[in-house]
Amino acid sequence: MNEKMSILIVDDERIVRESFFHWFEKSGHMVDTASSGSKALEKLEKLPFELLFVDIKMPGMNGIELLGRVKEEYPDTIVIIMTAYGSIETAVTAMKMGASDYLLKPFKPDQLSLVMEKVSRQHKLASEYHYLKVQLEEKTRFDNIIGQSPPMEDIFRLIPEIAASESSVLILGETGTGKELVAKAIHAKSRRSNGPFIAINCGAIPDTLLESELFGHQKGAFTGATHHRKGFLEVVSGGTLFLDEIGEISPKMQVDLLRVLEEKKITRIGERDPIDVDFRLISATRRDLEKDVAERGFREDFYYRVNVIIIRMPPLRKRSEDIPLLAEHFLQKYCHETTKKVDHISRDALALLRGYDWPGNVRELENAIERSVVLSKSRTLGVEDFSFLSPASSAVSRHGSLREVEKAHIQETLTECGWNVTKASKILDINRVTLHKMIKRYSLQRPAS
């Protein structure tokens, strides 16, 4: 059967547009027409035409200018240039700019047919290319972690080696850098992949509740313990336990966990007899645990027990070459989810995204793409769609230590939200309890009104 394409005819002469329309209609293609270059661009913003026939000589934007714009904004669109006044010079210019063919009007009937056969082959090749690109992206994604920059390639090389061992792993990195994804990847490649993967955010749970969550309790062990409950340390048996924000746990909990890691036994709250446990520990933190150990905020023995192997997740600004890949991935994700027809990020917008510091890292980038797609009014995301990215954040993050950057970002967010902790915690994508702890840690104060 014929491969149907969506075709746009751009010519200022009505009879030419009509003639093309009737011919392509008889071939079963979806065809539309535009009388000028600017009208063609308006139509392209709304619909993804696969093939354009463009006349060179048009008032206003000529065909060569239109070709340049189309190749810049919609590089996958096939463009055929046509003219009644051919010259070798314009033909060469057009082909160098990316036109697929150059036709002199009027053309012999079989000529157009041959051009369409060639275009059809080109279109099929492009489809195959896209398919293979997706396959390659699946490979570079590495268990849903996207990246092809050197720091990420180092991590991809490490993961299988780490997965093959049983050693505890500590993943360090700023918020939103994909620490949990790496933990899942290690679990998926380990011999424990058939066992459970349980993730607990230690910063989100008060210490008293964390003990019960991890160790379980007997009925009646404390007020509110109305039934027996297995703790996560028991439930995760045979699998991997991921403790996120391990820097937030109390010294007492550190001691309890240290004993578990050394003895491989737990005792439920309210019970006497210990139970054997079998799990692999992966933990993560955004804090500088070495400094915390030095300042005696974190137990040294526990620290050395959890960080047998360290993985450092690079912040997004240190792997900016991954930003286009990530942006494309999130664009496809949210176009699919929202059914919006947004399929391209302009070069200028990509440059903006690459230049931004991303204090919230990949999570912030994902949020920005989602927001832009939802609010977008055209097929292409431009610079204006990312105007909400605050330049002030990039100025702060260029100077100072990680703690200073984090403190400044939290302060700025709280100020923007009028010190509404709930709202600020949502923007920062952390738990309210965690935010309160951080306000206390950095001695942040609400300004006197």
Place this chain on the structure above:
Amino acid sequence: MNEQSGTKMRVGVVALGKIPEIIPKSMAAHISGYLNLHTNVLPALEHPAYAFDKERLQYNAGIILKSLEQERFSDYEKIIAVVAVDLFVPIFTHVFGEARQGGKCGLVSVYRLNDPQDDSAPPPPLLLERAAKVTLHETGHLLNLVHCTDSKCLMHFSGKLADLDRMPFYFCRYCLAYLRDFRQKPPPAAPV
């Protein structure tokens, strides 16, 4: 037109200007034979001088079709006209025939089908064969068939005489299936 109710579509073949009688008769016979439609040869109409383009020295097929659509062929659902002049559409140097997709009127030119072009001799069998193929192709468009990728099918686009000559009198099974579907649809309601 509804084959389920037993009413066959009626097609008229009409010469525009002076054309040897055998040509429209042959065209009608092929439409009737291959498409199983009631086909009659109608009285000739005037030569389409109104469609002559002084710059191109050819006849504009689109203008002729528009003129035919304004004629009253009330007893006929489809009309195929035949001319002996060189036809063009704006984007092509020439065409052998032209029809609007799913339209009422189609057009066939025998001008370039006679090889060598010699009006003094009777039309050779090859001319009649070529005309018949173009006729069936354009009638196919009127019946809403699109161009086919099967080079042996009559709905395959032929830009050159050599391609036309290589093509057998054959609609591929897909085009035949589309034809069956089209002919089984109920006719559109008559305008009030």
